């Protein structure tokens with residue numbers, strides 16, 4: 001298929017209709033094709049398809065559409081919501097002050113792992129620690145432990161069910177019935193989460209302090225104050241249904257992706273003891289206190305950075321990027337017929353392992369990101385001219401959480417490798433299984449189980 005007006009070859013294939021009047025083009029695996037669409041034609045490729053769950057929510061809301069940042073169409077409301085997120089909760093100057101949150105979460109994580117030595121299943125522990133940081137960024141310092149657990153489990157359940165919901169239906173009666181049940185479960189969970197979020201927001205409204213922990217400003221405070229465009233040239237407050245969706249995606253996108261990336265990275269660190277020792281040496285020479293200074297995480301630890309980038313290249317935890325292209329734009333671009341909307345899906349995973357741009361792409365080799373390596377100039381986001389990897393997407397809708405995500409991954413990873421020696425769970429076992437499973441995020445099929453010993457005792 002050619003995008004004729006722009007002369008770009010997309011290298012995509014048609015996969016048949018997902019829904020009436022929608023032409024599905026899936027699995028774009030060529031980085032040049034992704035660049036052509038998402039960057040060079042970004043204005044046309046900046047909407048995502050609305051998940052069926054949101055459509056059902058709209059119906060149950062009497063036809064009033066509510067959106068989070070991920071689903072809102074590209075336009076003034078998206079712009080206002082995104083600017084608010086990036087200028088407030090995720091602004092680099094504010095992220096510079098999250099060290100106390102990270103330190104507390106890291107200490108809690110190390111203590112929790114320490115209680116289960118020597119063989120530990122790490123997934124739940126990672127998830128709880130990362131969630132705690134993101135939830136405090138969202139709601140401020142005072143969150144009841146019970147609420148934290150309820151939100152984390154509720155969001156995990158929503159993500160598990162959303163995967164079932166997103167699967168194409170065969171159209172049979174049984175499939176329709178299952179789909180309906182899944183949707184009802186999702187709506188019930190969403191309502192339960194909404195209740196908790198709004199209770200916490202109400203508490204915030206009542207006892208607002210200028211900032212928590214110094215210069216942090218909870219995300220919900222910025223949402224309470226935000227005046228978004230109302231579509232008639234005026235401004236309005238963010239409605240409760242929107243607030244719930246925005247909080248849900250902040251917590252969902254901010255925690256699950258990071259915890260999954262940490263699990264992947266630790267798995268490779270277990271399988272490659274040489275990488276682990278280099279990493280541990282770097283952390284050690286930074287004084288082992290990386291958490292207390294986010295600056296050293298960003299600038300002073302090239303090997304840590306390389307390990308995280310290599311992990312994201314191989315296992316981008318958001319495996320696909322989808323775009324819904326309106327039929328008018330499709331006609332303009334010369335893709336498909338003028339009467340069909342398009343659903344395009346870029347395979348982020350395949351781009352990170354594209355054989356024409358990566359040497360031995362299936363090998364975990366952080367050195368490629370170091371000076372002199374084939375990817376020494378590659379970072380978490382693609383530059384404007386070429387895509388080598390895109391774990392955080394690209395174009396107008398690239399991930400606004402990239403800074404926070406990188407910081408959290410590095411902070412936890414450094415602390416964990418500094419504290420423990422990581423080995424496969426059974427003596428003599430060659431390594432852990434790194435088979436992928438595409439769920440809501442791309443996770444490990446076999447949850448990571450490891451044998452841990454404390455470095456201070458073992459060395």
Ligand code: HEM
Pocket residue numbers: 069070071082134249250251253254255257258261316317318320321322390391392393394395396397398399400401402404405
């Ligand atoms: C390893 C961690 C993460 C990965 C791999 C990741 C990846 C992505 C990807 C691939 C997209 C879609 C980009 C596109 O369509 O071009 C995205 C969007 C988004 N992410 Fe992340 N993300 C991560 C962490 C975070 C964090 C920490 C937050 C915030 C707390 C966040 C919030 C969002 C939001 C709100 C969007 C939608 C942006 C928009 O539509 O304008 N993500 N992320």
